[in-house]
Amino acid sequence: MNGWTGKILKVDLTSGRAWREDIPTELLHAYLGGRGLGVRLLRDHYRLDPFDPAMPLVFAVGPLCGTTAPTAARLTVVSRSPLTSTIYDCSAGGRFAWRLKGAGVDALHVSGESPRPVVLVVNGESAELIPADSLWGKTIHETVAALAGKGSVAAIGPAGENGVLFANIMMGEGNSVGRGGLGAVMGKKRLKAVVVEGERPVEIADRQRFDHARQDVMRLFRASPVIFGELGIAEYGTPALVDLMRQRRMAPTENFRKTVFADSGNYAGPALRRDFQARKDGCYGCPIQCKKSTPQGEHLPEYETVSHFGALNGISSLSAIVRANTLCNELGLDTISAAATISAWGEARGRFPDAAEVATLLTDIAWRRGDGLLLSLGSRRAAAELGRPELSMSVKALELPAYDPRGAYGMALAYCTSNRGGCHLRAYPISHEILRKPVPTDRFSFSGKARIIKIAEDSNAAVDSLVACKFSFFGATLEEYAELLSATTRVEYTPQTLKEIGERICLTERFYNCGNGFTAAEDRLPERFHAEPGSSGEGIDIPPIDRARFNEELAKYYRIRGLTPEGTFADADFLEKQP
Amino acid sequence: MHDQLAKYAARLIADRAARPDGIAFAAQDDLLITEGNPELARLAGDTLSCLSALSLVAARPSLPFADFLVQRAETGESCIVPRDTETRTFLHDIPFLRRDEPGMDTGGRIARHLGNRKGVVVEGVGIVASGSVTVEQAYINYSSVFHATFVKYLEVLLREGFRLPGEREAFAAFRRDWLRPLTAEGLVFRQGALSEPGEILAEMEAVGRYTVERGLVDSFFGNISCRSGEVIYISQTAASLNELAGCIDPVPTDNSNTCGITASSELLAHRRIYEASGARVILHGHPKFSVVMSMLCAEANCPVSDCWRECPKVRFLGDTPVVAGEIGAGGLAKRVPPVIAGPGRAVVYGHGVFTIGADFGEAFRAMVEVENWCRAEYFRRLDDGPGLAAKVVTEIRRAPAD
Numbered sequence: 001m002n003g004w005t006g007k008i009l010k011v012d013l014t015s016g017r018a019w020r021e022d023i024p025t026e027l028l029h030a031y032l033g034g035r036g037l038g039v040r041l042l043r044d045h046y047r048l049d050p051f052d053p054a055m056p057l058v059f060a061v062g063p064l065c066g067t068t069a070p071t072a073a074r075l076t077v078v079s080r081s082p083l084t085s086t087i088y089d090c091s092a093g094g095r096f097a098w099r100l101k102g103a104g105v106d107a108l109h110v111s112g113e114s115p116r117p118v119v120l121v122v123n124g125e126s127a128e129l130i131p132a133d134s135l136w137g138k139t140i141h142e143t144v145a146a147l148a149g150k151g152s153v154a155a156i157g158p159a160g161e162n163g164v165l166f167a168n169i170m171m172g173e174g175n176s177v178g179r180g181g182l183g184a185v186m187g188k189k190r191l192k193a194v195v196v197e198g199e200r201p202v203e204i205a206d207r208q209r210f211d212h213a214r215q216d217v218m219r220l221f222r223a224s225p226v227i228f229g230e231l232g233i234a235e236y237g238t239p240a241l242v243d244l245m246r247q248r249r250m251a252p253t254e255n256f257r258k259t260v261f262a263d264s265g266n267y268a269g270p271a272l273r274r275d276f277q278a279r280k281d282g283c284y285g286c287p288i289q290c291k292k293s294t295p296q297g298e299h300l301p302e303y304e305t306v307s308h309f310g311a312l313n314g315i316s317s318l319s320a321i322v323r324a325n326t327l328c329n330e331l332g333l334d335t336i337s338a339a340a341t342i343s344a345w346g347e348a349r350g351r352f353p354d355a356a357e358v359a360t361l362l363t364d365i366a367w368r369r370g371d372g373l374l375l376s377l378g379s380r381r382a383a384a385e386l387g388r389p390e391l392s393m394s395v396k397a398l399e400l401p402a403y404d405p406r407g408a409y410g411m412a413l414a415y416c417t418s419n420r421g422g423c424h425l426r427a428y429p430i431s432h433e434i435l436r437k438p439v440p441t442d443r444f445s446f447s448g449k450a451r452i453i454k455i456a457e458d459s460n461a462a463v464d465s466l467v468a469c470k471f472s473f474f475g476a477t478l479e480e481y482a483e484l485l486s487a488t489t490r491v492e493y494t495p496q497t498l499k500e501i502g503e504r505i506c507l508t509e510r511f512y513n514c515g516n517g518f519t520a521a522e523d524r525l526p527e528r529f530h531a532e533p534g535s536s537g538e539g540i541d542i543p544p545i546d547r548a549r550f551n552e553e554l555a556k557y558y559r560i561r562g563l564t565p566e567g568t569f570a571d572a573d574f575l576e577k578q579p
Numbered sequence: 580m581h582d583q584l585a586k587y588a589a590r591l592i593a594d595r596a597a598r599p600d601g602i603a604f605a606a607q608d609d610l611l612i613t614e615g616n617p618e619l620a621r622l623a624g625d626t627l628s629c630l631s632a633l634s635l636v637a638a639r640p641s642l643p644f645a646d647f648l649v650q651r652a653e654t655g656e657s658c659i660v661p662r663d664t665e666t667r668t669f670l671h672d673i674p675f676l677r678r679d680e681p682g683m684d685t686g687g688r689i690a691r692h693l694g695n696r697k698g699v700v701v702e703g704v705g706i707v708a709s710g711s712v713t714v715e716q717a718y719i720n721y722s723s724v725f726h727a728t729f730v731k732y733l734e735v736l737l738r739e740g741f742r743l744p745g746e747r748e749a750f751a752a753f754r755r756d757w758l759r760p761l762t763a764e765g766l767v768f769r770q771g772a773l774s775e776p777g778e779i780l781a782e783m784e785a786v787g788r789y790t791v792e793r794g795l796v797d798s799f800f801g802n803i804s805c806r807s808g809e810v811i812y813i814s815q816t817a818a819s820l821n822e823l824a825g826c827i828d829p830v831p832t833d834n835s836n837t838c839g840i841t842a843s844s845e846l847l848a849h850r851r852i853y854e855a856s857g858a859r860v861i862l863h864g865h866p867k868f869s870v871v872m873s874m875l876c877a878e879a880n881c882p883v884s885d886c887w888r889e890c891p892k893v894r895f896l897g898d899t900p901v902v903a904g905e906i907g908a909g910g911l912a913k914r915v916p917p918v919i920a921g922p923g924r925a926v927v928y929g930h931g932v933f934t935i936g937a938d939f940g941e942a943f944r945a946m947v948e949v950e951n952w953c954r955a956e957y958f959r960r961l962d963d964g965p966g967l968a969a970k971v972v973t974e975i976r977r978a979p980a981d
């Protein structure tokens with residue numbers, strides 16, 4: 001077999017046992033790897049509570065991992081989210097994925113609950129659990145330093161240990177498995193870290209075809225202004241979007257009460273470059289290198305982070321934002337949910353926090369003390385406890401990122417149809433509504449958006465299963481990645497077959513969610529977006545979103561997906577019919 | 580959606596890329612709709628219903644070049660491999676279906692190819708292209724296939740001469756009826772430096788329209804900019820040259836903000852050209868004869884295999900320098916600026932033409948001249964016969980640039 005190893009490493013933390021099993025080839029062909037494989041592996045467990053010891057935490061890589069396919073050295077972690085209660089996956093860069101594949105497995109399946117803190121050490125064929133009592137309570141940096149020399153690290157910080165519902169799993173190089181609180185799932189299992197070492201190479205079935213496809217991808221990257229343009233993400237990182245979102249008047253400000261923040265230039269891409277001497281950094285093996293860090297190696301924040309610690313909380317100090325970002329990385333907190341939860345709390349109490357207070361709050365959230373105890377539950381639960389549920393700017397309890405849905409209607413719809421809650425990356429309509437890729441669409445129109453969102457969700461599910469980075473697709477398309485995949489595996493794939501695989505994955509996720517009680521009632525935006533306008537001006541009107549038109553498009557989405565008007569499945573045997 | 584279908588059917592007619600009675604579109608939201616020529620509409624609908632895409636166009640091209648390429652293809656070949664940069668980058672290759680290929684229903688066969696590529700040539704039927712996001716995207720993909728097959732056929736013809744029954748006559752009709760004289764005459768340009776933003780935007784919109792209306796370029800193949808003080812006004816990426824209203828980014832030359840992330844992929848080239856030349860405006864397009872002629876090269880035993888990117892020479896088409904360089908960060912921004920200042924024009928291998936000027940009138944006329952020269956030269960060589968075309972190609976005047 002080329003591309004895949006065909007093996008899974010299973011670890012039961014309760015018994016301390018580790019063993020390898022074969023993965024049926026037809027499952028690999030039908031789900032690829034990463035998100036798809038992880039989702040499939042949860043079929044017998046999706047109804048379990050996220051903190052149930054039997055709930056698996058799956059680390060899966062894709063068939064392109066271990067090759068030089070651009071941006072494909074990525075890992076996906078899949079489980080059920082304690083924040084959203086949905087099925088949950090998130091991908092991250094770093095050497096970990098490459099090493100895991102090098103250890104001879106496509107996936108690591110961790111279940112059970114260790115009686116004491118442990119680190120799982122995988123080295124080639126061997127896997128062992130070592131005590132980690134001395135690491136419990138340590139920051140990510142301290143943990144990674146303590147494990148130096150053993151391999152690539154995925155670890156949790158105090159936030160994951162203490163069960164913060166938006167705790168991340170952090171990769172040793174600083175990448176995060178973010179948003180849905182899978183760090184808390186890992187913490188509940190008392191698994192402080194996984195360390196992997198492996199060197200086994202991946203054999204490419206057709207080297208010439210692979211190289212040709214790789215050249216095609218690189219040519220498209222070079223032709224993409226968003227990727228390698230002089231104002232693109234390779235130069236300025238994702239904070240290149242700050243100025244654009246300000247210009248489009250869709251930068252969420254003060255808990256989404258406004259959509260323009262006057263001081264956003266303070267933390268835009270050029271400011272990061274000027275004030276922090278931002279240099280190129282990024283995921284292992286990625287030619288784009290969209291991440292930025294200081295000359296001392298401190299990771300600088302992404303667009304979502306600068307905007308949410310900035311505009312959303314009314315903070316204009318870039319150094320305070322960088323400090324908040326570093327704190328989150330050290331404590332193992334998701335920056336979007338942390339900033340958005342603090343913002344909702346700020347609105348509820350009538351005052352957004354200042355820069356100094358943010359740092360204290362983040363630490364208190366990670367240690368679940370003081371105000372941090374309430375905030376550690378995320379904005380949905382915190383706002384409900386404060387008697388102001390309407391102030392949680394979330395969908396399915398996942399805090400919305402820094403694209404105001406009143407400024408991009410496809411984004412509004414996609415927040416709601418996303419199987420993991422209010423996430424911008426499932427369908428990523430910002431790509432066409434704002435960045436004009438592959439072609440521009442009218443951001444203030446719902447016309448055609450249901451179909452566009454459906455196709456994009458399917459495509460991105462395939463991308464997440466390869467596992468490649470979404471940013472590649474500001475230039476490349478599934479055409480070139482299907483070629484890379486076919487050349488690697490000698491199994492013929494096309495963009496169409498990849499989209500069909502993506503559709504299977506999306507529907508499976510939705511079926512799991514429906515099995516856990518989700519219906520159309522959860523596919524809703526916070527009321528604010530239908531009732532209050534954004535900040536109109538400079539010739540751009542940002543009205544509230546027309547509810548009837550939104551509902552009409554959502555109903556279309558259900559029809560296109562073959563769902564009932566309630567967004568559920570007419571066929572109770574759907575899962576049994578899938579491979 | 581219906582308005583979109585009508586809009587892009589009209590565009591295909593205005594572009595003279597498809598026969599007015601031979602156009603059909605299909606689009607699907609929650610329902611599948613089709614419009615246009617009934618036979619093609621049925622085919623479009625059948626095909627789109629097998630695909631995860633939003634739109635599809637099936638149309639009979641106004642020229643038979645795509646069919647000629649299929650008929651010239653060897654047995655066993657299944658796709659046309661374009662050599663122009665644009666299609667090479669974005670389409671890779673164009674599959675074709677022969678008229679007599681047995682197998683499943685035509686819609687299913689086309690869908691199988693469109694499951695892998697953006698457009699397909701169906702011999703005897705036309706060009707079928709899909710769009711996953713918008714109706715416009717299907718139109719763009721159709722236009723790309725039309726452009727690619729046009730350029731490729733002209734190249735092949737120059738090399739091989741007429742071979743197929745009826746080919747000579749069809750080509751004569753193309754020269755006589757389809758081609759129109761290219762001229763800037765009758766167009767009104769603002770003269771001299773433009774400084775008012777409103778004035779700049781209005782002029783750019785007008786000139787963008789002129790380039791398409793005069794048949795100089797197809798609407799999606801080009802970009803345009805104007806420098807005023809410390810700001811470059813440039814058309815956005817994926818903007819249609821004849822619809823530039825709202826699609827022009829003002830980009831500060833010191834990169835003090837990044838709103839221009841949506842600007843044309845050639846922003847860097849424009850910036851470097853301004854720095855090197857002192858020009859006030861730049862026009863860039865892919866006029867077809869210039870693209871064809873730029874790829875003729877007499878160099879014997881050249882060690883370079885990737886001419887698009889790596890040719891180190893400056894060749895000439897008349898007085899116009901020709902250099903290599905791919906789109907965006909692919910090298911064009913390095914090679915064009917050093918050669919464009921003097922002649923005010925430059926051609927990029929397999930790609931298109933850049934012209935500059937103190938105002939758009941000057942840049943526009945320069946582009947017309949380049950394309951007219953290339954057109955005349957192409958026909959001169961064709962009329963001299965394929966043997967000569969192979970021997971007497973673009974003159975090489977300089978040693979490797981570096």
Ligand code: SF4
Nearest residue numbers: 282283286288290469
């Ligand atoms: S583009 Fe950025 S996020 Fe994506 S793989 Fe590369 S460095 Fe990582």
